[in-house]
Each structure stands twice: as structure tokens, then as C-alpha cells.
Amino acid sequence: MTFNIIERDDIVILKIGGELRLTEQPPLALTMQKLVKEQLEGGKKKFILDFKKVDFIDSYGIGDLVASYVSAQNKGAKLKIASLSLKVRLVLNYCGIPKIIEIFDDEESAVKSFR
Numbered sequence: 001m002t003f004n005i006i007e008r009d010d011i012v013i014l015k016i017g018g019e020l021r022l023t024e025q026p027p028l029a030l031t032m033q034k035l036v037k038e039q040l041e042g043g044k045k046k047f048i049l050d051f052k053k054v055d056f057i058d059s060y061g062i063g064d065l066v067a068s069y070v071s072a073q074n075k076g077a078k079l080k081i082a083s084l085s086l087k088v089r090l091v092l093n094y095c096g097i098p099k100i101i102e103i104f105d106d107e108e109s110a111v112k113s114f115r
Contacts, residue, residue, distance in 0.1 A: 080101065
């Protein structure tokens with residue numbers, strides 16, 4: 001999995017790539033939640049997780065996503081998801097994620113939702 005952070009005005013866009021799955025990486029490996037927490041500590045309050053280049057997610061990835069959302073909620077921040085592939089969208093729908101996290105078809109729609 002790869003992560004790239006872009007700031008657009010006061011919105012942090014976390015571009016995620018690869019497969020969000022449990023790996024044999026050390027416990028200190030980078031996760032969405034760690035990146036979101038770092039940004040929250042810096043005072044950021046608006047987040048978009050751009051899944052455009054994510055082609056697989058397992059229960060570990062879903063847990064990391066939910067943990068990121070909870071971290072944001074606990075700090076009074078907003079976290080949204082954008083650009084899901086059909087396969088990843090089906091998995092998230094099956095898990096009920098759209099009931100708790102807003103999902104947008106593309107990054108631009110997610111950015112506009114903050115305005």
C-alpha cells in the first residue's frame with residue numbers, strides 16, 4: 001500500500017494506492033489511521049481518503065478505515081471517501097460503511113462537499 005498526502009486549501013487529501021490488507025510489515029508500519037492522527041495533531045479538520053488506486057481491501061483495511069474515521073470524529077474532524085472502484089465499493093457497501101462515512105464518486109465532488 002502507498003500513501004501520498006496532498007493539501008488543498010484546508011482539506012487533507014490522502015491518496016491511497018495498492019492493496020489495503022494485512023501484511024507481515026512490522027507493527028510500526030504506516031497506516032491510514034497513523035497518517036490521519038498526525039494530521040489531526042497538526043490541527044487539520046477536513047479529510048478525504050482518495051481510493052482511486054486501491055484495487056483490494058480486506059478486513060484489516062476496513063478496520064484501518066474505521067479507526068481513521070473514529071480518530072477524526074473524536075477530534076471534531078470530518079472524514080470522507082472518494083473514487084472507489086466497483087469491487088472496493090461492493091465490499092464497503094456489504095460492510096455498511098456508507099451508513100457511517102460519506103462516499104463520493106470522485107475527489108472533486110468530495111472537495112465541493114466541504115464548501
